Amino acid sequence: MKAVVVTAPGGPEVLRVQxxxxxxxxxxxxxxxxxxxxxxxxxxxxxxxLYPPPPGSSQYLGLECSGTIEAVGKHVSRWKVGDQVCALLGGGGYAEKVAVPAGQVLPVPPGISLKDAASFPEVACTVCSTIFMMSRLSSGETLLIHGGSSGIGTFAIQIAKYRGARVLITAGSEEKLAACKDLGADVCINYKTEDFVARVKEETGGKGVDVILDSIGQAYFRQNLDSLSFDGRLFVIGTLSGPVTEIDLRVVLSKRLTIQAAGLRYRSPENKAIIVREVEDNVWPAIMAGKVKTVVYKRFPLSEAAEAHQLLESSQHIGKLLLFP
Incomplete structure (x- = not known):
């Protein structure tokens, strides 16, 4: 089969189809x-x-995929050859074929094309496992999403609104802010021209938000704590600005804050299967009802993986980027 291979650690130019x-x-x-x-x-x-696959996973890139089942292991009962599915992967999506634990496989939601279904597993499992399963965001609460126009952000806006939350986002251009507004975001903040802490306080009557989903890390850490309400929860899923920061514990103590962080890739297959079932039970109905849609910015053939990586790292896109063999 063909797969995208990393010929040496480096920039997008190191990607080759072999x-x-x-x-x-x-x-x-x-x-x-x-x-x-x-x-x-x-x-x-x-x-x-800098981010090796978990033991036993494919060494190739790619954390999610959609496709058709070609073979099943002898202990697999739910799936059969010919089923159209999408899946959460430990690696291997940048290839013509991939092996994946059966518990990490999902049916393609009705009304979604097989190709576009690849845009759902990673974001759905990330958002579901963080702000809902761990931070317990509930109807009537407020959620702040940093990077609202990202793949995770565009999905989180929609599913949080479906679950009854009020959603605030940050993004860095008018085009991105408008896209987030169209997806249902209640408050859209341009972090390049506005103080997001002040805007959050203004929009919440000085209270702050209940939950923050943050992929920025160091640069936003103190501002995030200032933006939370009493009993607020900060969930960190990335460290784009750096992984090391200082914390004033008095702020955490006085506001009874909870600071959480988790990745998805290194969870056990058993834990991933629990998350996948939660997604199927509580997210797939929203997709089937038309309340959550795919946001695909551009599709590339596998041979243009380097160009796709360049676009991803430029942050000029809105939503997801897809590769297809």
């Missing part, structure tokens, strides 16, 4: 013929040699 061996499936896995895969920030970090 012939490699087909994956072998274990008894609890399925083999998917890939229709499409979506790009994620973790792909660029792995390309640089």
């Amino acid at each position: 012939e490699v061996e087909d994956p072998e499936i274990k008894d609890d896995e399925v083999l998917i013929k890939v229709e499409a895969t979506a790009l994620n920030g973790g792909d660029t970090v792995q390309r640089k040699g």
Whole structure:
């Protein structure tokens, strides 16, 4: 099969399509013929040699995919050859075929094309496992999303609104702010021209928000604490501005704040299966009802993976970028 190979740690130019061996499936896995895969920030970090796959996962890039099942392991009962699915991966999406534990596979939502279904698993599992399963965002609460126009951001806006939350976002251009508004965001803040803490306080009557979903890390940490209400929850899913910061524990104590952080890739297959089932039970109905839609900015053939990475790292896109074999 063909796969995108990282020839050496480095920039997008190190990505090459090569012939490699087909994956072998274990008894609890399925083999998917890939229709499409979506790009994620973790792909660029792995390309640089800083984000190795979990033990036992494919060494190739790609954290999600859609496609058709070609084979099933002998312990797999739910799925059969020919099923159209999408899946959360530990790696391997940038290839023509990928083996994945059966518990990380989802049916393609009705009304969504097989190709576009690749845009859902990683963002749905990330958002569901963080702001809902761990931070317990509930109807009537307020959510602040940094990077509202990203793949995670565009999804989080829609599903949080579906679940009854009020949503505030930050983004860096008028085009991105308008796109977030169209997806349902209640308050859109241009972080380049506005103090987001002051705007959050203004929009919440001085109270602050209940939950923050943050991929920025160091640069926003103190401002995030200032933006939270009493009993607020900060969930960190990335460190784009740096991983090291200082904390004034008096702020945390006085406001009874909760600081949480988690990645998705290194969770156990059993834990990922729990998240995937939660997504199928509580997110797929929103997609089927038309309340959550795919936001795909551009599609690239596998041979243009380097160009796709350049666009991803430029942050000029809105939503997801897809690759297809």
